[in-house]
Amino acid sequence: MKIKQYFARITGSLLIVQSDNQNGPALFTLDIRVRSQFYIKDDSLFVRQSFTNDTLMFKNTGEELEVHYLLNTLNNTLEKHYRKRKTIKTLISLAVVAALAITVTYGSPHFFGSPIAPKTAETQPIKVEATPTVQNAPAKSEISKSRPPVASLVQQKTTQDALDTLAKNLRNATERQIFTVSLTSGHPRTLYVFSDPLCPHCREIEPALEAIGQRYNIVIFPVTLLGKQKTAAQVIPVLCAAPEFRSKHWKNLFDDAAGMLEITGKAPVLTRCDIGEKALAVNDNAFSSYGFRGTPQLVADDGRPVPFSALQNDDTLDSFMNAGK
Known part of the structure; x- marks a missing residue:
């Protein structure tokens, strides 16, 4: 045969x-x-x-x-x-966080500095430069085979600086309440999630985020990676809503039955606005600048990317989060 x-x-x-x-x-x-x-x-x-x-x-x-x-x-x-892909992703992640220590670009409205002025905000990138680490070269007699190479130490320092910079950027952006949807709050630790509501995997992970939100702050940075203009049409009105209403509106995007429900007087009707449009553009620029490749992209509050394997149960997530301390 x-x-x-x-x-x-x-x-x-x-x-x-x-x-x-x-x-x-x-x-x-x-x-x-x-x-x-x-x-x-x-x-x-x-x-x-x-x-x-x-x-x-x-x-x-x-x-x-x-x-x-x-x-x-x-x-x-x-x-x-x-x-x-797993091997390449690991190498890319190391390269990206190292590159971030040299320069990190976030579009305007700025994540840092003064608040947005709706009529004057322009899309200008901001460069955040880390101070390079310089170490004195030791005398040849002081070098031993067991001592790590100076380049290795510099790379470790650079990587940590990049993670710290990313964590600081995300924390500052969250505090401004312009670019984000806070699903849960009031917990000591935070998970940041870059998500596109038209991304199938983003929809799959929403129930897990809801459960995780009982113990961690969940902060969403909406992006338009897959849905592009269709995603923008859904997300911009959410970002235009008051911060306290965004969580409900975001969840409605994942609820097929939500469109059949009437919006009560407690939640205003969603409309587009200039700031919401610019904020979404900033998130897209940030997603690209940080070298993220797919959604959902989870980031711990210490700047480390969170693998999906860490979400298997409470213990695996806690172990991952505590490993960065």
Whole structure:
């Protein structure tokens, strides 16, 4: 029996599956930014993705085992991709936080300095420069093999400075109550979340944030990474609302039934405003400047990016947060 061959590759966020080899006919493509789960049913391959019905991707037309070979190819390709992406993401994170110590750009309205003047605010980047660390070179006789290289020490200091700068920027921006939606408050520690309400993973993580908010302050920085203008149309009115009402309006964006409810007199009708539009643009600039690549992006109040693995339960999150002390 001749074994059917399949070829799968990933270009950007697109999974491309072909018959025989990389030059063979394409069987299907799939956007893997959305969480996907492949499974076999009735000798056919289906994919399950969040917020959509299960989709038939491949149906056996010959040998009974064809679909199993295809599933095995998909699993191997995705496993290699995510393993490689995890390694690259770690290296990029280290490079980004090191670069932030040299310069960090945030658009205007400014995160620092005087409050926004609605009629005069312009989009001008602000550069925050960290003072470079200079160490005297030791005499050759003082150098030992067990002593860390000076470059390594400088890099560690630079990385910590970058994390401190990021934490300070986010804290200052939160205090201004212009760029953010505070879901919960009154706790000793804070989690910052860059989120796009039209991002599927952002929608998936909302219930977890609600639970985490019982023990941590949750502060949202809305961005338009995926939804672009559609996201802006939803988010700008939220940022234009008074800070005490934003949490409710933000949650309504994730509640499919919210649009059928009447808004009471306690919460004013949402409207667009100049400051809200500029604030959202600042958040988008900040997201890009910090080198973040996807949403939701969680950041601890000490500047460290929070991996999703830290959200498994209360203990794993507490351990991660306390590790930065």
